[in-house]
Amino acid sequence: GAGVSQSPRYKVAKRGQDVALRCDPISGHVSLFWYQQALGQGPEFLTYFQNEAQLDKSGLPSDRFFAERPEGSVSTLKIQRTQQEDSAVYLCASSFTTSGIYEQYFGPGTRLTVT
Amino acid sequence: AQSVTQLDSHVSVSEGTPVLLRCNYSSSYSPSLFWYVQHPNKGLQLLLKYTSAATLVKGINGFEAEFKKSETSFHLTKPSAHMSDAAEYFCVVSGLTSGTYKYIFGTGTRLKVLA
Numbered sequence: 001g002a003g004v005s006q007s008p009r010y011k012v013a014k015r016g017q018d019v020a021l022r023c024d025p026i027s028g029h030v031s032l033f034w035y036q037q038a039l040g041q042g043p044e045f046l047t048y049f050q051n052e053a054q055l056d057k058s059g060l061p062s063d064r065f066f067a068e069r070p071e072g073s074v075s076t077l078k079i080q081r082t083q084q085e086d087s088a089v090y091l092c093a094s095s096f097t098t099s100g101i102y103e104q105y106f107g108p109g110t111r112l113t114v115t
Numbered sequence: 116a117q118s119v120t121q122l123d124s125h126v127s128v129s130e131g132t133p134v135l136l137r138c139n140y141s142s143s144y145s146p147s148l149f150w151y152v153q154h155p156n157k158g159l160q161l162l163l164k165y166t167s168a169a170t171l172v173k174g175i176n177g178f179e180a181e182f183k184k185s186e187t188s189f190h191l192t193k194p195s196a197h198m199s200d201a202a203e204y205f206c207v208v209s210g211l212t213s214g215t216y217k218y219i220f221g222t223g224t225r226l227k228v229l230a
Binding site: 004 | 149156159160164166167205209210214215216217218219222
C-alpha cells in the first residue's frame with residue numbers, strides 16, 4: 001500500500017529564498033508530525049497536527065518556519081528567508097491514532113541545502 | 116521529561132557475528148520504546164516496539180530487544196549480522212510532553228558489517 005510520500009526529495013535554495021516542502025501522509029491517518037534531521041544527528045520534533053489542528057509547534061526553531069494541514073490530509077512546511085543553518089533533512093511522519101504507543105510511519109524526507 | 120542515550124555512535128561487526136546496539140532511556144512513567152533503522156536515502160523503518168506487554172520484543176529481520184526497567188535499558192540484538200544490516204539505527208522513546216505524544220530520538224548508532 002502507499003506509504004508517506006514527500007516532495008521534493010531534494011531542494012537547493014539560495015540564502016534568503018522561501019521554500020515549501022510537501023507531505024502526503026497515509027490516508028486516514030489522524031496524526032502528522034514534522035521533524036528536522038541535521039547531518040549526523042537524530043531527528044528532532046518540529047510540529048504536530050491532529051487532523052487539521054496544529055496542536056504543538058514548540059519545536060519550530062524560529063518564526064520563519066510554519067506548517068499547515070488545511071484539510072487534515074496533505075501538509076506543507078514552509079520556511080521563509082532560508083538561512084544556511086536550515087540545511088537538513090525534513091522528515092514527515094503520520095500515525096493512525098493520537099496515542100504514543102503506536103508507531104509513526106515516516107516518509108523518505110526532503111533534503112534541503114541552503115547555499 | 117523523557118530522554119534516550121545511545122551509548123555507541125559506531126559499531127562494527129563481522130558478518131555472521133552477533134550485533135548489540137545499546138540504548139538507555141529516562142522516563143518519568145512507563146515508556147513506549149521503539150527501534151528504527153535508516154538506510155541511506157531511505158525513510159525510517161520500524162524494527163520493533165515495546166508498549167508494556169512482553170519485555171522481550173521480536174522485530175523484523177531477526178532483531179530483538181529486551182526492556183529492562185531496573186537498568187532503564189532497551190538494547191537491540193541480532194544473533195548473526197548480515198551485510199544488509201549495515202545502516203543507522205535509532206532508539207526512540209515516546210513521551211507525553213505539553214499534551215502531545217512526541218518521539219524523542221537518540222543520536223543514532225551507525226552499524227558497519229564487515230565481510
